[in-house]
Amino acid sequence: MRETSLSPDDFIYPVFVTHGKGVRKEIPSMPGCFQESLDKIAGHAKEIHSLGIPSVILFGIPQKKDEIGSGAYDNQGVVQTAIRVIKETVPELYVITDVCMCEYTSHGHCGVIEQGDVANDPTLDLLAKEALSHARAGADMVAPSDMMDGRVDAIRLALDDEGFPSVPIMAYAAKYASAFYGPFREAAESTPQFGDRRSYQMDPGNRREALREVALDIEEGADIVMVKPALSYLDIISDVRDAFDVPVAAYSVGEYSLVKAAAQLGWIDEQRLVMEILTSIKRAGADMILTYFAKDAVKLLNS
Numbered sequence: 618m619r620e621t622s623l624s625p626d627d628f629i630y631p632v633f634v635t636h637g638k639g640v641r642k643e644i645p646s647m648p649g650c651f652q653e654s655l656d657k658i659a660g661h662a663k664e665i666h667s668l669g670i671p672s673v674i675l676f677g678i679p680q681k682k683d684e685i686g687s688g689a690y691d692n693q694g695v696v697q698t699a700i701r702v703i704k705e706t707v708p709e710l711y712v713i714t715d716v717c718m719c720e721y722t723s724h725g726h727c728g729v730i731e732q733g734d735v736a737n738d739p740t741l742d743l744l745a746k747e748a749l750s751h752a753r754a755g756a757d758m759v760a761p762s763d764m765m766d767g768r769v770d771a772i773r774l775a776l777d778d779e780g781f782p783s784v785p786i787m788a789y790a791a792k793y794a795s796a797f798y799g800p801f802r803e804a805a806e807s808t809p810q811f812g813d814r815r816s817y818q819m820d821p822g823n824r825r826e827a828l829r830e831v832a833l834d835i836e837e838g839a840d841i842v843m844v845k846p847a848l849s850y851l852d853i854i855s856d857v858r859d860a861f862d863v864p865v866a867a868y869s870v871g872e873y874s875l876v877k878a879a880a881q882l883g884w885i886d887e888q889r890l891v892m893e894i895l896t897s898i899k900r901a902g903a904d905m906i907l908t909y910f911a912k913d914a915v916k917l918l919n920s
């Protein structure tokens with residue numbers, strides 16, 4: 618009679634792909650999560666799929682970064698190659714790709730820099746090129762996380778024009794400027810070298826603004842809208858769920874590190890807390906949850 622219960626189908630597992638060979642480097646602030654080189658990805662994809670997790674989202678750490686983030690739209694780039702490897706090994710695993718520039722730019726910002734600031738419009742072309750290169754490599758869905766104005770529209774047009782009208786877009790629609798991202802930036806090596814992302818991410822104090830951001834992304838053609846982070850933004854997830862008919866995703870980020878750290882100190886019951894947090898995100902209205910806990914949670918669900 619429980620109103621909300623979790624299932625492996627709820628989860629999308631984030632995977633960090635890096636260059637090199639034989640690399641499986643644990644992310645210090647995210648125990649149990651790794652940066653993995655391309656030769657390790659096939660085995661990991663098989664494991665994820667065999668656990669019953671239907672989907673992954675890929676983040677890339679390129680060998681070289683430059684001002685214009687060329688690695689992001691290189692057809693032989695880490696993410697593009699990882700997509701091909703996964704699709705050859707486990708074609709059933711649904712592959713979503715993060716579309717952003719910050720992992721690929723030397724300055725760590727989500728777009729190109731002009732006059733010391735992120736330039737919105739020139740960034741749109743690069744994001745469209747990046748999304749297209751992912752679709753060509755076989756990505757099932759693309760997920761723009763940059764928060765530039767007009768990027769969903771630019772990506773949709775590019776995908777439609779180049780023969781990928783059925784590749785959906787999951788937009789990071791309500792993405793807050795959050796301290797919960799600290800561990801992720803370590804994982805993706807994408808900490809900005811100057812300034813911060815507050816000019817293009819949302820103020821944590823704003824609730825109604827989230828609905829305006831989500832409405833814009835849906836108008837531009839987003840198929841799924843995402844709220845990020847998740848745990849401190851359950852009200853936003855709930856508002857978005859109530860206001861729109863499209864599927865809602867929630868990205869649980871630094872909560873992972875908090876739980877893992879407290880568990881290492883013996884201060885909390887990790888297993889119960891993981892399930893409670895994930896249940897609350899689903900109860901708030903998320904149809905899918907991007908979480909580093911996905912593998913832990915599925916093992917608990919299956920035990």
Ligand SMILES: [Zn+2]
Pocket residue numbers: 717718719720726727762763
């Ligand atoms: Zn970014």
